[in-house]
Amino acid sequence: MRSANRRWIPLLVALASWLVVGGWPAMGQEKVPLTFGDYPYGYAANAVISYQALYEGIVKPEGVDLQIMHSPIDAAERLMMAGQRDLGIMAFLAYFTARARGLPLVAIAVEQHLQKTERSGTPANALYVRAAAGIDHPKKLEGKKIGLPLLRSASALYTQAILRDKFGVDLSKITWVDKPPPILYQLLQSGEIDATNLYGEPSYRAQRDPSIKVLLVTPDEWEAMTGATTITTLIVAKKSTVEKYPKALKSVLSALQKSREYGLQHTDQVLESAAKKLGFSKDHLKRGMGTAYFPFDVSPKDRDSMKLLLKYAVELKLIDKELDPATLFANLGEPAR
Numbered sequence: 001m002r003s004a005n006r007r008w009i010p011l012l013v014a015l016a017s018w019l020v021v022g023g024w025p026a027m028g029q030e031k032v033p034l035t036f037g038d039y040p041y042g043y044a045a046n047a048v049i050s051y052q053a054l055y056e057g058i059v060k061p062e063g064v065d066l067q068i069m070h071s072p073i074d075a076a077e078r079l080m081m082a083g084q085r086d087l088g089i090m091a092f093l094a095y096f097t098a099r100a101r102g103l104p105l106v107a108i109a110v111e112q113h114l115q116k117t118e119r120s121g122t123p124a125n126a127l128y129v130r131a132a133a134g135i136d137h138p139k140k141l142e143g144k145k146i147g148l149p150l151l152r153s154a155s156a157l158y159t160q161a162i163l164r165d166k167f168g169v170d171l172s173k174i175t176w177v178d179k180p181p182p183i184l185y186q187l188l189q190s191g192e193i194d195a196t197n198l199y200g201e202p203s204y205r206a207q208r209d210p211s212i213k214v215l216l217v218t219p220d221e222w223e224a225m226t227g228a229t230t231i232t233t234l235i236v237a238k239k240s241t242v243e244k245y246p247k248a249l250k251s252v253l254s255a256l257q258k259s260r261e262y263g264l265q266h267t268d269q270v271l272e273s274a275a276k277k278l279g280f281s282k283d284h285l286k287r288g289m290g291t292a293y294f295p296f297d298v299s300p301k302d303r304d305s306m307k308l309l310l311k312y313a314v315e316l317k318l319i320d321k322e323l324d325p326a327t328l329f330a331n332l333g334e335p336a337r
Contacts, residue, residue: 147197
């Protein structure tokens with residue numbers, strides 16, 4: 001009888017080890033299956049550089065069977081909110097909205113920072129006006145129609161905060177138009193709106209369009225006004241996934257960082273491949289190089305920036321509930337709060 005019991009000891013030890021490490025597969029076991037909700041490239045060259053190696057399987061997360069599921073950013077966020085993805089990309093404002101609703105999601109990393117023009121040479125995210133409209137100061141936007149790419153986007157908060165606090169614009173006198181960036185670019189061209197925020201590929205087009213001019217550059221104005229980093233998007237996971245598979249999530253973040261480094265080391269090759277799939281020229285995509293950085297991590301300065309963004313989200317009534325800043329990011333390996 002004792003001999004039979006001893007045969008169970010290795011199995012019990014293996015089971016205990018599996019529970020301690022949060023579901024991490026032992027040698028010979030199947031990989032942890034995770035679904036990753038992404039939107040392809042986010043209209044930007046730096047996203048292409050950061051993700052292409054992961055998309056093509058050149059880089060893979062160790063111990064994880066990662067299923068990447070593409071959809072437009074608003075759809076990707078709705079799917080995360082509905083609990084239909086294990087982890088995915090969300091604008092920080094969409095994430096605040098989800099947390100204010102009590103949804104069981106938690107951020108595990110910053111996905112994207114915008115870079116100031118002095119570092120990139122090209123505006124990463126800007127407010128554009130028609131050159132012939134005579135709008136040479138943000139105050140003249142009062143009474144106008146302004147495009148914002150999705151009202152849960154980072155641009156929604158940055159644009160309103162900068163206009164209100166730096167330029168004294170009465171936001172109640174503005175009509176906001178909510179559309180994706182490519183459509184807003186077309187509406188600005190046709191004169192159906194007076195100004196619009198644009199980023200990524202539509203922004204590159206606007207910069208080469210003689211009928212359109214830049215009124216203000218978002219990261220330049222935000223960093224000058226606050227000294228904070230210009231965070232736009234986060235990697236967010238279900239709390240249940242964080243609690244069950246912390247090491248798998250760390251492996252995904254590590255793979256994303258390796259994918260970014262591969263892209264930076266093989267830029268021409270990566271952009272050439274992506275340009276063919278997107279229908280753009282490589283040089284067109286390359287125009288946006290350096291406008292953003294993808295850390296796939298979170299720094300102490302990022303945490304401070306998120307506290308400030310949370311404060312603005314409440315002030316501007318973009319969310320209807322205050323959140324505890326200490327609970328915005330998970331510490332992988334500890335219970336999600």
